[in-house]
Structure formats: C-alpha cells, structure tokens
Amino acid sequence: MSAKPEIHDDQVTVEIDGVAYRARKGEMIIRVADAAGVVIPRFCYHPKLPVAANCRMCLVEVERAPKPLPACATPVTDGMKVFTRSPRAIAAQKAVMEFLLINHPLDCPICDQGGECELQDLSLGFGSSVSRFAEKKRVVADHDLGPLIATDMTRCIHCTRCIRFLEVIAGQKELGGIGRGEHMRIDTYVERAIGSEMSGNVIDVCPVGALTSKPFRFTARAWELREYAAVAPHDSMGSHIALHTRGGRVMRVVPREEESINEVWISDRDRYSYQGLYAADRLTAPMVRRGDRLEPVEWDVALEAVADGLRRAVTEGGPDAIGVLVSPTATLEELYLLNRLVRGLGSSNIDHRLRQTDFRNQEQAPAFPSLGLPIEALERVDAALLVGSNVRHEQPIAAHRLRKAALAGAKVLFVNPLDFEFHFPVAERIVADPAGMVRAVAGIAKALGAGGAGDTPAARDFLKEIRPAPAERAIAQALREGERASVLLGALAAAHPDYSLLRALAMRIAAAAGATFGELPEAANSAGAWIAGAVPHRDAGAVPVLPAGRDARAMIESPPQALVLFNVEPEFDCHDAAAARRAAHASAFTVVMGSYGSEAAREYADVLLPVAAFAETSGTFVNAEGRWQGFRGAATPPGEARPGWKVLRVLGNLLGLPGFDYADSAQVCDELRAKAGGLTAEWRGEPGDIDIVESARVTGLFRIGEAPIYRTDPLVRRASALQKTELARDAVCRIAPKEAARLGLADAARVEVMQGEAHAVLPLVVDERVPEGCAWIPAATPGSAALGPSIGPVSLRVAP
Amino acid sequence: MTQSEQTATGGRAAALTPASRKAIDLWVAKYPREQRQSAVLSALTIAQEQNGGWLTTELMDAVADYLGMPRVSVYEVASFYSMLDTRPVGRHKVSICNNISCMLCGGDEIIRYVERKLGIRLGDTTPDGRITLKVEEECLAACAGAPMMTVDGHYHEHLTPEKVDAILDALE
Numbered sequence: 001m002s003a004k005p006e007i008h009d010d011q012v013t014v015e016i017d018g019v020a021y022r023a024r025k026g027e028m029i030i031r032v033a034d035a036a037g038v039v040i041p042r043f044c045y046h047p048k049l050p051v052a053a054n055c056r057m058c059l060v061e062v063e064r065a066p067k068p069l070p071a072c073a074t075p076v077t078d079g080m081k082v083f084t085r086s087p088r089a090i091a092a093q094k095a096v097m098e099f100l101l102i103n104h105p106l107d108c109p110i111c112d113q114g115g116e117c118e119l120q121d122l123s124l125g126f127g128s129s130v131s132r133f134a135e136k137k138r139v140v141a142d143h144d145l146g147p148l149i150a151t152d153m154t155r156c157i158h159c160t161r162c163i164r165f166l167e168v169i170a171g172q173k174e175l176g177g178i179g180r181g182e183h184m185r186i187d188t189y190v191e192r193a194i195g196s197e198m199s200g201n202v203i204d205v206c207p208v209g210a211l212t213s214k215p216f217r218f219t220a221r222a223w224e225l226r227e228y229a230a231v232a233p234h235d236s237m238g239s240h241i242a243l244h245t246r247g248g249r250v251m252r253v254v255p256r257e258e259e260s261i262n263e264v265w266i267s268d269r270d271r272y273s274y275q276g277l278y279a280a281d282r283l284t285a286p287m288v289r290r291g292d293r294l295e296p297v298e299w300d301v302a303l304e305a306v307a308d309g310l311r312r313a314v315t316e317g318g319p320d321a322i323g324v325l326v327s328p329t330a331t332l333e334e335l336y337l338l339n340r341l342v343r344g345l346g347s348s349n350i351d352h353r354l355r356q357t358d359f360r361n362q363e364q365a366p367a368f369p370s371l372g373l374p375i376e377a378l379e380r381v382d383a384a385l386l387v388g389s390n391v392r393h394e395q396p397i398a399a400h401r402l403r404k405a406a407l408a409g410a411k412v413l414f415v416n417p418l419d420f421e422f423h424f425p426v427a428e429r430i431v432a433d434p435a436g437m438v439r440a441v442a443g444i445a446k447a448l449g450a451g452g453a454g455d456t457p458a459a460r461d462f463l464k465e466i467r468p469a470p471a472e473r474a475i476a477q478a479l480r481e482g483e484r485a486s487v488l489l490g491a492l493a494a495a496h497p498d499y500s501l502l503r504a505l506a507m508r509i510a511a512a513a514g515a516t517f518g519e520l521p522e523a524a525n526s527a528g529a530w531i532a533g534a535v536p537h538r539d540a541g542a543v544p545v546l547p548a549g550r551d552a553r554a555m556i557e558s559p560p561q562a563l564v565l566f567n568v569e570p571e572f573d574c575h576d577a578a579a580a581r582r583a584a585h586a587s588a589f590t591v592v593m594g595s596y597g598s599e600a601a602r603e604y605a606d607v608l609l610p611v612a613a614f615a616e617t618s619g620t621f622v623n624a625e626g627r628w629q630g631f632r633g634a635a636t637p638p639g640e641a642r643p644g645w646k647v648l649r650v651l652g653n654l655l656g657l658p659g660f661d662y663a664d665s666a667q668v669c670d671e672l673r674a675k676a677g678g679l680t681a682e683w684r685g686e687p688g689d690i691d692i693v694e695s696a697r698v699t700g701l702f703r704i705g706e707a708p709i710y711r712t713d714p715l716v717r718r719a720s721a722l723q724k725t726e727l728a729r730d731a732v733c734r735i736a737p738k739e740a741a742r743l744g745l746a747d748a749a750r751v752e753v754m755q756g757e758a759h760a761v762l763p764l765v766v767d768e769r770v771p772e773g774c775a776w777i778p779a780a781t782p783g784s785a786a787l788g789p790s791i792g793p794v795s796l797r798v799a800p
Numbered sequence: 801m802t803q804s805e806q807t808a809t810g811g812r813a814a815a816l817t818p819a820s821r822k823a824i825d826l827w828v829a830k831y832p833r834e835q836r837q838s839a840v841l842s843a844l845t846i847a848q849e850q851n852g853g854w855l856t857t858e859l860m861d862a863v864a865d866y867l868g869m870p871r872v873s874v875y876e877v878a879s880f881y882s883m884l885d886t887r888p889v890g891r892h893k894v895s896i897c898n899n900i901s902c903m904l905c906g907g908d909e910i911i912r913y914v915e916r917k918l919g920i921r922l923g924d925t926t927p928d929g930r931i932t933l934k935v936e937e938e939c940l941a942a943c944a945g946a947p948m949m950t951v952d953g954h955y956h957e958h959l960t961p962e963k964v965d966a967i968l969d970a971l972e
C-alpha cells in the first residue's frame with residue numbers, strides 16, 4: 001500500500017487581510033482571526049459563551065458578500081477572503097460604534113469601569129471623536145442585585161453576555177432581557193440578589209461599566225493597581241487569580257486565565273474573600289497572657305514565651321505533651337516547618353484533618369489525596385459517582401466541569417446525606433442518613449461484584465447480607481457502562497464517621513467498574529499538608545512514622561499540655577466545635593498563630609502570634625491534581641504581622657533545632673521538593689487490605705452538617721460582602737416533614753438542639769430534602785459554634 | 801433548569817386553575833416532549849385570561865414552573881409582547897397603532913384625541929377601570945385600513961374621531 005498524504009477534509013484556507021490561514025471548516029471568522037492575532041472589535045462575542053451576534057461591532061467585509069458580515073457568527077469557507085480594515089469594514093464598524101454610543105453615557109471619568117472598559121477602548125480605536133447625537137439619552141433605573149454586584153444599567157449596551165453567562169455557565173438564569181426595543185433592560189424583573197456561587201464573573205464579562213464589583217467600586221482606578229499572580233486560597237482546585245493591590249493593600253481579586261483549571265472563571269468565594277484581610281480583628285501585634293490579661297509585647301518576648309512553653313511541656317510531659325492543629329489552607333512552607341518543629345521536639349502530634357473523625361486505615365492512604373484525574377478531564381467523564389459531596393459549594397470549579405459533562409450526556413450520580421440542588425441534571429441520587437450512605441455504597445459495590453471469592457474475608461462477610469436496591473444497581477450499571485467513569489469522595493464523606501469504610505467500598509466500586517478513584521480534597525492545601533507531613537503518621541515526603549502521633553480528633557478529645565493552633569479557629573474549623581474549643585481552653589499552654597485574634601481566641605490563648613495572611617506571604621499550594629503552584633507575597637501584612645515561615649524559622653532557631661536557617665521561603669519549598677517532589681497519589685495498599693468495620697450504626701437522630709461555602713476558613717468568614725449573601729445565612733435546623741411529625745415538632749418555630757453537654761437554640765425548618773432520621777445543621781456558623789460533632793448523634797426538643 | 805428556584809418555593813404551578821392547565825396541556829401536546837416551553841406564549845395568554853386580562857408575577861412563575869423553564873425567561877416573554885400585560889388593566893384594552901402607515905394617515909391625532917377624550921395617557925387605565933390605553937402599539941398588520949386600532953382584539957379601521965366616539969362609548 002502506498003502511503004497517502006494525510007487529508008484533513010475539515011480544513012479550509014481563508015485569507016484575512018491578505019494573509020492565508022488554515023482553519024477548521026465551520027469555525028467562526030472571529031476565532032480564526034483571534035488565533036492569528038488579527039484584531040476584530042467585539043462586544044457580545046465571548047469565546048466561552050454561545051454566539052449571540054447582537055452587537056454588530058465585529059462587522060467585516062467578506063469578498064462577494066453583499067454587505068458586511070458579523071465575524072462572530074460567520075463560518076469560514078474554503079477560499080473565503082475577509083477584510084477587517086477595508087474602507088467598507090471600517091465604515092461599518094464606525095457606524096455601529098456610533099449607534100452604540102447613542103444611548104451610552106459619555107461620562108467615563110465618573111464610571112468605575114473607566115480605564116478598563118471595552119467600549120472606551122474600542123470607541124477610541126473605531127469610533128469618531130465627536131458625537132452627532134444631540135437628543136435625549138435613555139436612562140435605566142437600577143435594581144439591587146445583592147451585596148456583590150453593583151449596577152449602572154444606563155451604561156448597558158445589551159450585549160447579553162451576563163445573561164448568557166448565568167444561563168449557560170452558572171446554570172442559573174437569573175438575569176433576562178426585560179421589555180422590548182428602546183425599553184429593553186437587563187434585569188431580574190422581581191428584585192432579588194443574584195444567587196449563583198459564580199455570580200461575580202458577570203463583572204468580568206460585562207464589556208462596559210454596567211456591572212461592577214460592589215465592594216471594589218469607586219475605591220481605585222485600574223491604572224493605579226499593581227497586579228500579582230496568585231493562587232486561590234479556599235477550595236482545592238488551585239484556581240489562578242490575580243491580586244490587584246494599591247499601596248500594599250489588596251483592592252480586588254480577578255481571575256487569571258488557566259484553561260486547564262479555572263478557564264477564565266473564578267468562584268465568588270475566591271473573588272471576594274480578600275475583604276477578610278481587613279477585618280477588625282486582624283492580629284497586629286504579638287501578645288502574651290499575663291494573669292488574665294493579654295498584653296502586646298515585642299516579637300522576641302512572644303517567641304521566647306512560645307519556646308519556653310513548648311520546652312516546659314516536653315520536659316514535664318514528654319514529647320507527647322505538645323500538639324499542633326494546622327489549617328489546610330496554610331502554605332506548604334508553613335506546614336512543612338510546623339512539621340519539622342513538632343518532629344524536632346520529638347513529637348508526631350500534628351494534623352490538618354480538622355473535620356475528619358475516622359482515621360482508621362490512614363496508613364494505606366496515598367501520599368496525598370487527589371482527584372485521580374486532571375481537573376480538565378472532569379468535563380469528559382461519561383459517568384461519575386460522587387459520595388458525600390455538595391460539590392457545587394465545596395469546589396465550584398469542579399462542579400462547573402461536571403456540569404459540562406452532564407450537559408453533554410454524562411451520568412452524574414450521587415450518594416448524599418442531603419438532597420442538594422445541582423445546576424446540572426443528576427442521573428441518579430440516593431439520599432440517606434450516614435448509615436444508609438454506607439449501605440448504599442455497599443449495595444453499589446456488591447452490584448458490581450465486590451465481596452466475591454477474591455475479596456478479603458472481612459469484605460465478604462460485610463457484603464454477604466447486602467442486597468443491592470434498584471437505585472444502587474442503576475448506579476452500578478451506569479458506572480460499568482461508562483468508558484470514562486470516575487468515583488469521587490467529597491467533604492461529607494471525609495467527615496463521615498465511617499470514612500474509611502466508604503473509601504474502601506468506593507475503591508472497590510472504581511476497581512470493579514473500571515473507573516478512576518479520587519477525592520475532592522477539602523481545602524487549598526489539603527494535598528500539600530499530606531506532602532509536608534502535617535499528619536501524625538507520616539513525615540514530609542510521606543515517610544511513615546512509627547508509632548504514629550495523635551490525630552486531630554485525639555488531640556481534641558484529650559488535649560496536649562501545649563497546643564499550637566495555626567490559623568485554626570476551633571469553634572468553626574473542627575469536626576466537634578464544642579470539644580475543640582474546650583480543648584483550646586483545657587491545654588495548659590495554648591499558642592494561637594494566625595491572622596486573627598477573635599474574642600474566643602483571646603479567651604483561650606496564652607500567646608498570640610500575628611501571622612501574615614493569604615496574599616501577604618509567599619508560598620506554595622498543592623491542588624487536587626497534585627500540582628505545586630507557588631506565589632509571591634503581594635500585600636503588606638498589618639502591623640507587626642510576619643509571614644508564617646519566618647515566624648517558624650525563628651522559633652526553630654530559638655528551640656535550638658538544626659537546619660532552620662532558611663534565607664527565603666523558596667529554600668523551604670526546595671528542601672521539601674527534594675524529599676517529596678516525586679510523590680504520586682498512588683494508594684499504599686490495595687483496597688482489599690482494608691478492614692471493614694462499620695461504626696455508623698445509628699440509633700436515634702443523627703446530625704449532619706457541612707461547613708457552608710462562605711464559612712469554610714477564617715479568611716472567608718470575615719469577607720464582609722460574602723457574609724451578606726443568602727449562602728452565608730446563619731445555621732437553621734432542618735428536618736424532614738415526617739421526622740417533624742414524629743418528634744412532635746411540626747409546629748415548632750425554634751428547637752433546642754442537644755449533643756451531649758453541648759446545646760443551642762436554632763430556628764427549625766421543615767425541609768423534605770433531609771432524609772428521615774437526620775437533622776441538617778451546618779457547621780462553622782455562629783449559631784452552631786457551641787454544638788458538638790457536625791456528623792453525630794443529636795436530639796431535639798421544642799425550645800422553651 | 802433552575803431547579804433551585806423551583807424547589808426553594810415548592811413550585812408555584814398551583815396558581816393555575818385546573819381549567820387553565822387543561823387549556824395549556826392542549827398546547828403542550830402540540831410540541832415535542834422536550835420542548836414544553838414552546839407553549840409559553842399560549843400558556844401566558846391563558847393565564848392572563850384567568851386573571852381578568854393581566855399577569856401577576858405569581859402567574860408568570862406558575863407558567864414557568866408548569867412548563868419547567870427559568871422564571872426570568874417567562875418574564876422576558878411576558879414583558880416583550882404587547883398583548884401580554886404585567887400590570888393591572890381595565891375591562892377593555894384599546895391599542896391604537898402608532899407605526900408608520902397609521903402615523904402617515906393621522907394615527908397620531910387619533911391617539912391624542914382618545915387621550916383627551918378619556919382623560920388618560922397611553923399606558924394608563926381610566927379611573928373607573930373601564931379602558932386601558934395600551935402603550936406604543938406597533939404595526940398591527942392592517943396598514944391598508946390605517947389609521948386603525950384594536951379593541952379587545954377586534955380590528956377597527958379607517959378611524960375618525962366620530963368613529964372612535966361610537967366605538968368607545970359603546971364599551972361597558
């Protein structure tokens with residue numbers, strides 16, 4: 001056979017402004033031009049949104065076409081000749097510009113978008129310098145779109161990018177074109193806030209100053225800002241963001257394009273959380289307890305006090321008398337140095353898994369939790385089972401990718417303790433209490449053949465009695481039929497009292513169905529925390545430590561004599577809020593290293609060390625794919641606050657630990673990289689190694705609760721605009737209608753919630769999304785800060 | 801599509817009477833199953849009739865929930881078409897064409913005459929609730945009979961002040 005030249009019959013040749021380009025047949029002219037770097041003006045076109053072709057700014061001349069054609073909606077054909085700067089094209093563009101400016105105010109100096117406005121730029125490039133329009137301009141009344149987005153609808157040019165973004169990307173069509181012709185306006189119609197967790201992106205897509213950021217508005221001009229590349233500090237996607245600063249202060253956050261992670265979007269949490277940097281309770285000076293008062297002191301005094309306290313604890317109680325709880329949003333460098341400090345003092349009591357309760361089988365865990373596939377690949381799965389995940393709020397970017405997959409026909413399947421709402425079609429969902437979740441996952445595993453002759457005795461024994469229900473069989477089948485199937489555990493699985501069991505079963509499901517297995521690591525640096533050795537059973541680089549130190553739960557249940565909290569607020573960040581707060585009080589010497597000194601912290605802290613927050617320190621995060629992403633400090637820490645790695649360096653030296661002489665944070669990172677750079681997220685044991693012991697056999701009512709999207713960490717909890725949104729409302733207790741009837745609470749407006757000693761009074765909402773046997777009470781909220789385990793036994797009675 | 805909105809309020813479809821629903825179902829049946837929302841115009845017209853000639857937000861929501869479409873999409877449709885009203889109306893709707901052919905044949909004077917006669921402006925309703933003068937009526941496709949108007953959907957052509965008097969005075 002003779003070799004044939006490869007023929008791409010979907011390729012065509014087009015000529016733009018006299019230069020020939022190869023392009024895919026049917027591609028729009030504007031895409032070909034963009035790829036070639038030929039500038040065509042546009043307003044309504046956006047590469048990530050469906051074509052609307054309503055602004056006409058992109059008119060170009062096409063040979064043999066009787067009139068100018070919109071480049072965004074004209075597909076290329078072979079031999080097509082396009083002219084973007086011919087007299088006809090320029091005349092058309094100029095005319096459109098004149099029309100657009102008829103109703104647009106010409107008051108750029110008082111517009112927040114001035115200086116970064118597409119209309120301003122394009123009118124400079126394509127418009128005329130004098131307006132011939134002397135008539136009255138249209139004025140549009142503004143409506144309140146909530147605390148995040150400011151409007152100036154008179155400036156709107158009706159490009160509909162915002163409508164299309166909310167409908168197509170955010171999956172929640174909340175804005176529409178209301179009215180007709182001259183009277184058309186972009187509006188919600190019924191005045192209400194935009195509720196999407198991705199809503200802020202409409203600010204970026206709006207080409208004019210119609211939609212702007214409410215917190216940022218009128219505080220700075222685009223040209224006064226310095227831009228620093230950074231990595232988003234909340235979920236584990238590692239979205240690329242840019243910090244815009246002025247005078248050392250973060251003025252706003254915008255997305256940076258990174259096709260393989262966040263494309264061009266970011267979640268509202270990543271966009272607006274910077275406000276938390278300027279909260280009233282920022283720690284600005286080191287403080288030491290003298291009697292029952294905290295007094296501001298010099299750094300050296302405070303650091304000596306910490307070194308003394310730690311040394312004393314070790315002398316009096318041995319190395320086990322110290323412990324560290326660290327936030328999974330800390331940088332890799334901070335985590336690694338904390339790990340070195342603790343281990344240097346002979347202890348292994350360090351943990352970042354603050355919301356986890358089941359640590360069985362942690363030895364088999366991979367070097368770090370990971371998705372098991374690239375973020376980008378999430379949009380190409382054809383079946384995905386998520387266990388215990390409100391993915392939309394946990395990882396909005398992952399949810400966006402899954403949404404794309406679901407809209408393309410993928411079967412997205414859930415086993416959840418609450419019937420969460422998703423912005424994509426869900427093929428099958430099982431909603432059950434924690435024990436029911438285990439049974440459901442077991443049923444799916446069984447339907448796929450787990451527990452057979454080849455399985456471990458414990459698994460065979462456990463699965464013997466399981467009879468898969470129809471929904472479980474349907475899920476099993478969807479996964480088996482999927483060619484690119486994936487099984488993922490979310491935050492509610494990680495916090496489940498039978499996490500290890502869910503994981504063992506989920507891994508069996510993945511193996512039997514030929515699916516990838518992964519987790520949605522909770523926070524920006526959950527993966528990094530494992531790598532840096534901020535777990536009691538492994539040193540940096542995932543080197544096993546024997547015997548293992550105490551895990552987060554053990555440290556909370558029996559607090560060490562000296563407890564270090566690194567950016568942790570026990571009453572919000574831990575699985576058992578009440579116990580964690582008690583532990584912070586109970587330990588004889590409590591060190592709070594962090595950015596904030598809340599009232600609670602001032603009660604239990606013996607020393608407070610002000611540490612630079614996100615944006616103020618250099619560092620590295622490892623995302624859910626295992627990608628190491630470094631960033632520089634962009635803003636000035638307030639007062640005496642210093643970057644965490646520097647504080648820990650000095651502390652290491654004060655404690656006489658060797659090798660704490662780092663010149664910069666990069667050196668810390670390099671040292672860790674040498675130990676851990678090659679780590680992969682492979683499992684350390686076969687799922688078959690895992691013992692199956694069921695502990696979630698529940699009697700009575702079970703509390704379930706997640707940390708709501710804007711309550712997950714100290715920074716976002718202080719982001720004032722986000723805290724005003726619907727998604728940040730304080731805790732209520734939700735139970736199923738039948739449960740309410742059974743408990744005699746059908747008419748109760750408020751209930752007393754009791755978990756052992758802990759109790760709180762909360763509003764009661766009857767909600768059919770909650771499974772029977774459960775009370776849905778979110779964690780990490782002021783209303784639930786006094787309560788016990790966020791997933792655990794609870795009882796309710798009518799509030800007195 | 802916006803499940804969240806719908807489940808959050810438990811769905812408002814109940815605001816449609818059984819008779820309205822039956823009438824809407826006839827329209828729904830004319831379109832492919834996955835294109836229920838094609839029936840939105842008919843559904844809004846039916847809902848409007850149920851409510852004496854205008855659509856409350858509740859009724860628009862009801863149509864959205866019944867057809868399974870985002871509520872704001874229904875607001876878009878309802879606010880676009882001039883035969884759908886989103887504010888209270890009188891017992892009779894009078895639409896005087898103000899498009900080009902009618903304008904050339906004196907439609908403007910007819911509008912002014914009627915405004916003076918009824919003592920209200922376009923877009924308003926007489927205080928006794930008898931007549932709503934609809935705002936800015938586009939070409940109603942009877943240019944040959946310009947100037948023209950519709951009264952409750954019935955066409956009246958070649959209007960003169962006398963003719964208008966007779967027609968409007970006869971309205972209850």
Ligand code: SF4
Binds near residue numbers: 156161186207211
């Ligand atoms: S508000 Fe902005 S994005 Fe929305 S239609 Fe108007 S100009 Fe376009």
Ligand code: FES
Binds near residue numbers: 042058
């Ligand atoms: S960009 Fe092509 S018509 Fe708007």
Ligand code: FES
Binds near residue numbers: 940943
């Ligand atoms: S212009 Fe009035 S009916 Fe056509």
